[in-house]
Amino acid sequence: MTTARTAPERRALAVEIRARGRKLEGYAATFDNPASIGGRFVETIARGAFAATIRGRGDVLALVDHDPGRVLARTRSGTLRLAEDSRGLAFDLDVPDTTHGRDVLALAERGDLGGMSFGFTAVDEHRDGDHRELRAVDLHEISVVLAWPAYDGTVIQARSLENASPFRRYAERALKLWELSR
Template structure:
């Protein structure tokens, strides 16, 4: 399974929201450059696949999943958007605290490539179709710049919203 990292992480409340992948954004992976084509996640989002939300790609550090409705994924013009309900566990509280402080490195996603799902031109790869397995909150450095995670509560809190606007 391949993994890719992205960078934007925001926090407000008991829900994390943002982007796990951005379309058209370049990432340097080993000795090649990679981009994601719009629609690359569409098939994964249509099926009944259970996609996980993890911390640092560690399956023992589960935050949410699509099967239970605690993780919601969609594609828009910008990329792969997500919203996850943060569990009231030590892991959830830790991730939320880090996101609220702006200390998280970003987001990432784990995937496999089906036959014909990517194209190569020299050292440039375009992901056209991926089988999405998981999205991860990452503590360190993501590969893709510009993705985001924000924590949101059901009731907006002005101080956190102001802090977010100052970082954008």
């Protein structure tokens, strides 16, 4: 069933967090990972659900707790980068030297962040009883969640690029992907 919704929806995901600097990276959403949405239905995200947004969307924001007053990065400025891979919606963002940015990094270093979330409008979905599969979404924003997320399975890391060589950055990403695949 194809639908056109006007009201944006939000989904949050639990994450593993390691703090190492001024950059956050990880997954804002994961594919084929069932989540109970408010006890009303179970939802999964299909591979390719974010592809159209990544190819053509003018601007996606990175926020704190979906608050447009706490912007961390955006695709338009190049401070937020998004990509789909076999696991889900990967992101990489440059954390600003602002109160909100410093707060997020401090919480990441302590392991206190709750997860990641994303705000979207469903473009194509399939419903079967109490199961909903998101097949295509118009992504508006991703958010660092300070408390409790709805989805499990995402990853977020804070790291510093100032001291990392290109080889070290590649090795760290490869190690992270290997750990996630176990």
